[in-house]
Amino acid sequence: MARKATALDVARLARASRSAVSMVFNGRADGSVSKEAQERIWEAARQLEYSPNQIARSLRDQRSHVIGLVSNAAVTSAFDGAIIAGANALAERFGFLTLSTDTENDEHRTVGAVRTLLDRTVDGLLYVLSGLNSIAVPQGFHTVPSALAHCFPAHPTDQPIPAFIPDEVRGSATATRHLIELGHTRIAFLGGSFTTPAASWREQGFRQAMASAGLPVREDWVQYIGWNITTGHAAAMRVLDVADADRPSALIAGNDRAAAGMVLAAVSLGLRIPDDLSIVGYDDEFGIADQMVPALTTVALPQLRMGEEAMRSVLLRLGLDAGEAPDLPRLDGAPEVRMIPCALRARDSTAPPAA
Amino acid sequence: MARKATALDVARLARASRSAVSMVFNGRADGSVSKEAQERIWEAARQLEYSPNQIARSLRDQRSHVIGLVSNAAVTSAFDGAIIAGANALAERFGFLTLSTDTENDEHRTVGAVRTLLDRTVDGLLYVLSGLNSIAVPQGFHTVPSALAHCFPAHPTDQPIPAFIPDEVRGSATATRHLIELGHTRIAFLGGSFTTPAASWREQGFRQAMASAGLPVREDWVQYIGWNITTGHAAAMRVLDVADADRPSALIAGNDRAAAGMVLAAVSLGLRIPDDLSIVGYDDEFGIADQMVPALTTVALPQLRMGEEAMRSVLLRLGLDAGEAPDLPRLDGAPEVRMIPCALRARDSTAPPAA
DNA sequence: TTGAAAGCGGTACCAG
């Protein structure tokens, strides 16, 4: 529990001045501090296990090397933690840490959270949402470089703020095209629900791909059924428990959990996957999509990338050389919102339809 | 982007002194600052949107009101984020924030992570592990009040450090007893793997409960099969795809995912759950256990509690009145390791065996 | 009741 050594302690032990110690520790020593003095300082520092107090440094530099992170429930939420992980990883590479606050889905807490973070003089701010949605940019976000991950401003803001979201339309279109290329024509779209714009964007992608292929969309096969194993199971039962001729040959689910429920339903009806029925998920949820029996063909949500790009955009504006900002497509009517591609993961739940 | 107001700005605007401002903001004003001056100070603070710079305060007080959080992969990992959420929630209630670093499962990074945190003068430290295991207590943990969550010291340490883990033995025994009370006698234990001591503790609980009930354990029905949907599926196929008389009437899985795989296997064999077969999971993983078809009977891992109790033990040692430290059972031979009860969640995947 | 001053630890400027 002994008090940590300070620069003064080191200076005394090394018979040098505080300034010399400071310079040595900031690489500014050469040409200002003699080789011998430097040697003595390093040695003393080692002995005392000295390392500079970052709080003091922050106060002095008016720069904390900390990025504040506001999330609604991302830490708690299953795979959305990956957004934060992506952001953290990049930050750490550049000597930054993140200070996070979770508002636990309580809108009222965001203002306070931002304030708390700002009082700690964070150098930048990130807003991370667990389910894709539009948000009101919290007060205070404009006072430091900041960005949004997995969310975007509900209303155009006077001070534009970069946002990074998945390219849902193209992701869904890719999945649909995958099925079409396998030879499917009877495709049902059993999407999630309107709790997130992602749902309708995915429907949009589905319709685009069908239209491009000149395939008709059966409207009673376009349904919004929720995001759960349970709801996926129930929906699949309705759609599949019919005469063979009336059955779709492929199902597109709103996410991997719903897809898992659909697999369960299909199996209980004696349908084999992918022989009798193809199923596509969404998210590429770790431990679900890759581990299902059969492993799910799905569309990967670019969680890590979102966190990383959002963080990069902040670091860049802080003057860090944090790599190239990639040239990403922009959301129609909101050029500050960049869309990150969603990759198709073709696995074992899709195959050509039975002849 | 205007510079934030300081106490001096407020003092000037309110025609008072810096000290007065400080006192007002620390509730130490009454009896030292005139009512009118206080009024003017509040008003000025409001106008300038003043709030004290916490970095400066930290430097001055030698107390940052920040708890450092070291995890191997907990942020990334699905439901283990709940440990952190529990810790954060409690911390926040007492005006603390957490500064987290993820070592991404790289042992070598822990030392550096702790150092980084300590340089920021965190008031305490938490080590959060994503899969229950023993660890080497990182250097530096003894310099501030600290605790372990979901892990415990591999070797007895000279400076004991509180650790909080789930009571796996009793949890598993409870699940087994639940099956026995339903009337099951032919119970297979298809546990995870030895990557974590939890696996053998759960076996131990299983055997205890069987023995207490005077039931024999069929050794070929005690298997370690991994933690995945896939491996659960495969194992269940082996155990279930036999003559009716040779089949267990209940399966205990290592976790909910493996249990899900077992459900899948059972359904594909035409077995109805719970009518023909009962299945018990472990973890109560959100979105899996509660959403499976049928909803899984399982044992809840006390993630939030672990985070909360670990944090509480730190706050308590920091002199905060953070509630009562509960009287929890201790691990044999390691009194510093407290075990938190795991509650049974009886749902729809268990029922009395078919007559 | 008020205000001036010291000091937390580090950095940077400037005179020696």
Next chain:
DNA sequence: CTGGTACCGCTTTCAA
């Protein structure tokens, strides 16, 4: 090349 000093913003003590 070296060491003294001012300052970052806040709190606390002490003298007026």
